[in-house]
Amino acid sequence: MSTQIIINLPDDIYQRAERFARLANRDVASILVDTIQLSIPLVSGEITDLEPVSVLSDEQVLVLTELQMESEQDARLSELLDRQQSGTLNEGDRSELQTLIQVYQEGLLRKATALSEPVKRGLIEGKRNPPLKPKY
The missing domain is CATH 1.20.58 (Methane Monooxygenase Hydroxylase; Chain G, domain 1)
Known part of the structure; x- marks a missing residue:
């Protein structure tokens, strides 16, 4: 199960994510999901x-x-x-x-x-x- 959200990212952050996604041969959304998942500790x-x-x-x-x-x-x-x-x-x-x-x-x-x-x-x-x- 997943929840869809819409966020506004600063252009430079999006560009960093986009470059990394291209390098990793993945889509930007999956890069952002993984980054958030790794950044927020379990509570x-x-x-x-x-x-x-x-x-x-x-x-x-x-x-x-x-x-x-x-x-x-x-x-x-x-x-x-x-x-x-x-x-x-x-x-x-x-x-x-x-x-x-x-x-x-x-x-x-x-x-x-x-x-x-x-x-x-x-x-x-x-x-x-x-x-x-x-x-x-």
Whole structure:
């Protein structure tokens, strides 16, 4: 099953996709589908059921800014990544590694989203960029 959508791409992006499609002897649509599929990580239903950061209390948001992977999961992730590096992962390990990577990515996304919220609310000061100097 698929859903048809219509999007407007900047000309340079379309031209890049078109050149790549010609080089790969494929149609532009399949190149774009593959690119999107590889670019957007899987997100579990559990994380999509969470309240948006914008509706959380100040205290809840500040707690989220300190979010970290559980220490047992973190240790196991490190172990599996080491085994992957050394080429000693079996199929069960690969599946567990993918699950832990997804947990890590979802937590990181949640934390990153939470980090901007206290600045918006004025709870903490954000890093300020120096003002641009006009060119005369």
